[in-house]
Amino acid sequence: EAGVAQSPRYKIIEKRQSVAFWCNPISGHATLYWYQQILGQGPKLLIQFQNNGVVDDSQLPKDRFSAERLKGVDSTLKIQPAKLEDSAVYLCASSLESGHYGYTFGSGTRLTVV
Amino acid sequence: DAKTTQPPSMDCAEGRAANLPCNHSTISGNEYVYWYRQIHSQGPQYIIHGLKNNETNEMASLIITEDRKSSTLILPHATLRDTAVYYCIVTREGYALNFGKGTSLLVTP
Numbered sequence: 715e716a717g718v719a720q721s722p723r724y725k726i727i728e729k730r731q732s733v734a735f736w737c738n739p740i741s742g743h744a745t746l747y748w749y750q751q752i753l754g755q756g757p758k759l760l761i762q763f764q765n766n767g768v769v770d771d772s773q774l775p776k777d778r779f780s781a782e783r784l785k786g787v788d789s790t791l792k793i794q795p796a797k798l799e800d801s802a803v804y805l806c807a808s809s810l811e812s813g814h815y816g817y818t819f820g821s822g823t824r825l826t827v828v
Numbered sequence: 829d830a831k832t833t834q835p836p837s838m839d840c841a842e843g844r845a846a847n848l849p850c851n852h853s854t855i856s857g858n859e860y861v862y863w864y865r866q867i868h869s870q871g872p873q874y875i876i877h878g879l880k881n882n883e884t885n886e887m888a889s890l891i892i893t894e895d896r897k898s899s900t901l902i903l904p905h906a907t908l909r910d911t912a913v914y915y916c917i918v919t920r921e922g923y924a925l926n927f928g929k930g931t932s933l934l935v936t937p
Contacts, residue, residue: 718871747924756915756927757872770924805871816862817925819871 716740718820720806726826732794735823739787739808745769747817748781748791749805757805763789796827832916837932840910846903848931850916853897859920861892863901864927865912872915872927875901906935 719738727733739746744765749757760779762770765786774781778797783789793800803824807817833851840846852861860879864872876883876890878899883890889902903910915930 749927756913756929759924759926762924807871816874816877817864817872819873821869822871 718806718808718818720804720820720823722823723821724824724826726828727796729798729827730795732792733796733825734790734792735804735806735825737789737791737806737820739789739806740818743808743810743818744786745809746783746789747807747809748789749807751803751805751822753802760791793825796825798827801825801827832918832928834914834916834928834931836929837934839934839936840903840906842908842935842937843905846901846906846910846933846935848901848903848914848916848933849898850900851898852916852918855896855918856920859918861890861896861899862917862919862925863888863890864915864917864925865910866915866930867909867912875914906933908935908937911935 721736725733746763748760750760751757760774761781763783766783779793781791803822805819805822807819809817860877862877863875865875866872876885876888878890878892880896892899911934913930913932915927917925919925
């Protein structure tokens with residue numbers, strides 16, 4: 715089966731600019747997650763979707779981050795405006811049900827804010 | 829969610845078994861133990877999970893103690909490609925995975 719697709723693979727922006735990341739989960743996977751991974755740390759959950767509804771966004775910095783999952787399939791994560799500390803890899807993952815069968819992660823988008 | 833404790837790093841000789849420990853002394857009865865690994869520049873990869881019984885698949889074995897307060901991931905014949913960060917995560921079904929810092933495993937020739 716095709717994996718979780720993410721784009722772009724790399725992005726460099728200046729602080730205060732905006733950026734958007736795209737994720738296409740595995741077909742039929744109802745649950746989608748966005749994680750932020752800062753260098754040297756484990757991934758940190760930003761938001762969890764079940765179909766097109768938000769299940770958990772408690773760790774999403776809502777003053778600058780937003781995410782949506784239209785029609786319960788693709789998802790976009792946006793940062794506006796970006797800060798230096800947002801430099802990280804942004805990982806998207808999906809699962810058939812809410813976590814029970816294991817997640818499949820994409821390769822991530824590496825964001826550098828300068 | 830229960831917290832986990834893992835050693836920050838381990839070494840293993842190629843061809844030998846790699847035994848990665850994880851402590852989860854505050855685990856609840858309905859929480860599963862999941863293991864993922866992350867090879868450099870890739871997203872984490874699911875390895876195995878279990879509730880209370882030992883589990884085995886084509887990648888690894890998971891041994892969970894009877895009191896469920898600790899577990900061990902076993903890679904029976906480690907190869908250089910097994911060099912990665914290994915994450916032990918405890919969570920309830922339906923809840924998102926919360927990753928710690930994991931164990932950095934280095935497999936040497």
